Amino acid sequence: MEFTHENNHYELLDVSPDASPQEIRAAYVRAKATFQKDSLAIYSLMDPSEAQEMVAKIERAYQILSHPDRKRAYDRDFLSNPNADMDSRAASPFAFGATRDKVISIDRVPPMESSLDDELLVPPTTDYTAGAARPEPHRMEALSAAESPFDITPRQPRPTASEAPESRLAPPAAEPSAIDLEQVEEWTGEQIRRIREARDFPMERLVEITRIRRSYLNALEMDDFAKLPAPVFVRGFLQQVARELKIPADRLVPSYLERLEKWTQSRKSR
Template identity: 30%
Template sequence: MRTTRCGSTSAPCATPRSPRWPTRSARCDSLPAVAGKEAPEGGPRIIAVASGKGGTGKSLVAANVGIFLATLGRRVVVVDAAFGSANLHQFVGVPRPHHTLAQLLANASVPVDQVIVDTGIPSLGLLAAEGDPATAANPKSAQVNKLIARLRQIDADVVVLDLAGGTAGTTLDLFLVADAGVVVVVPEPPAVELGYRLMRAAFVRRLRKVGIGAAADFPADELRMYEGGIPSPIDIRDRARDLDEGLADRVDAEMRRFRPRLVVNMARSKADMALCGDLARAVQRRFGVPVDPLGYLEYDDAVSVSVRRRRPLLVEHPESRVARCLEKVARRLVGRDTAELPALPASPETYYDLLGVDPGATEEEIRRANRRVREVYGRDSLVVGALYNKSRLDDLHVKLDEAYETLMDPTSRKAYDQALFPGGVPQAARREDSDNALAAVDRAAPAEPAPPPRPSPPPLAPDTEFTGALLREVREAMGIDLRAIAERTKIGMAYLEAIEEENVRKLPATVYVRGFLVQIARMLQLDEERVVDTYLARFRRARAATQPG
């Protein structure tokens, strides 16, 4: 990278972008445009990368999506719009940018192209914010509006915005003006729940921008009824329908236009890899808006190594696992078309919609779908936190019970199908995975081998004594692998095996075993108190027998 002196210092500073930057006439038009709403004629496509909190890796995603698109021949500018907490320059390998975003905010006459610095990566420029004054952390609304207009004037194919974490008005405004808004989460409750909050807040902000914010003006005492204190899009629409049918129709139209993308970062387990699709389906069901799952990024030490060296990940470790994941995410982001998203479930959902199966599904497919949906919408699931309160989750479980019981009973299913499909059950072929965004993400996770035939469930009574062998029988009858319990409960495999084998020498103190049993009973849908009492009675007798004297 070419450098120059900054003021009186001798530290290297990035210069304005070099002649290597191609002119607009030289842009590569053979690549797909970023899917989403149309940008103004001649303007760049804008991708905004956001998160509900810091520490999710949104800067990593923003920087490397920009780098990857640049390697495809696109002219890209990455913009550090995390006002007051700028760090994007380090992810693209620029140590001390000479020009920053504050120059645009302070002086409307400064040409935007003059403050874009060269990153040393062909076709990639940086609009940095490092070293901006403290006042830049809270730009005024007028400044943000002018900045948005200036971003549309950048002479590039794609502009990638790295937004600040959270739901500040500036963040929401920039997220909403983007042609594609990406929400980054990690497989942890705070990140997922605040990601939901970001999507709720962005939709409310959207309604205010288009002049129908009154639909989201709920009384303060009523807001406490909703998860996170912000009603979901479907809550807003349903309430508006009780007040003004025309207003509800306008809210419904905005729901169909609001299309957040989703990325799960730092995926360590198979469950983490499937989380992106699970979250997307759950949000679509609860919010009533289309969500595009772009995929997951595997946890990889290459990230921390490249960050410490202040080098771009895709440049420093192009063959790493996380680099390959980033490339998949970037390709999906630029290759998606709105038509590829599956249709939102009808309201009310059919039993087939609830379980996520086709009307022609076999009994075994329905069983598998039921196990999967029970896991996703379990009370301790990462997916349901701040998405469903207890009452709504109870209602959903009742519907799932009804759906499963009806579809597994041949007589009930036949009567249901006749009422639902008077002209006969549709036999349309399923769409290919390549045409289905959600299936594409699910396919990205490692495929599971077909499970062996399951044994019949053991008989259980109120006075049943739960032994390790009986717990194993119940688990196997439900088709649950021991490793799945370990991933969900975070109990070590060695302890789970020792519980089923009743190997007391390998088990910890009684207080820990009690906690393990409670979690196992919940996952196996057993009476927690009965499991704990009967198993611990055997455990104490066996442990006493092993004590000397």
């Protein structure tokens, strides 16, 4: 994140832009614990001044993101100059969606500001991201909730096309022809959904592959703009979805974003 987005506070704290205040706080505590002076995880990698600098950045990010007004102002500024960021984002190694392991344990809470203490007592391995995939407390081995290595399946030879067993069983649905895609003038969520279904691409798989939250993907397909994050992120989502569903991104993305923009304008003017 430092590479391109010096000032992206969300990436600095490793939270998604729609994270709850509690998530932001937990991420802040974890980030700070990671870069504190005695942290094992920075040993030999960063010298004290570098680590200090990082902690300062984390503090700055938290000061803004923890304060509703400042956060709103920051979000607005961030959006007002999206071009600075958008193109690099698509190729960014720090792309969003990789905030799966929001695990924080009370063990990790460093002895620091007492002002925070009352809210720091987060139970161990609380995963805010995915209620369904949340590991049971006694199965602490489950490290990354979304794609846990720890679900044991019976030993069997590798199925060659395990990715898409349903597509082999069901007769292949009619591929949306190139002409179909060409004819689309205005791209809506409905179009995306139709193509996804025609491609026999279950939502679960899209969630798994893109690592975009289901709620966002649903909102995308339903044109539920109010539930979508800032356009800069929507752009990234659309590019990923386009890639997976083999929709030409150069057609889908601008068209969709234009509709989103219109909607935002109309809401502002009201």
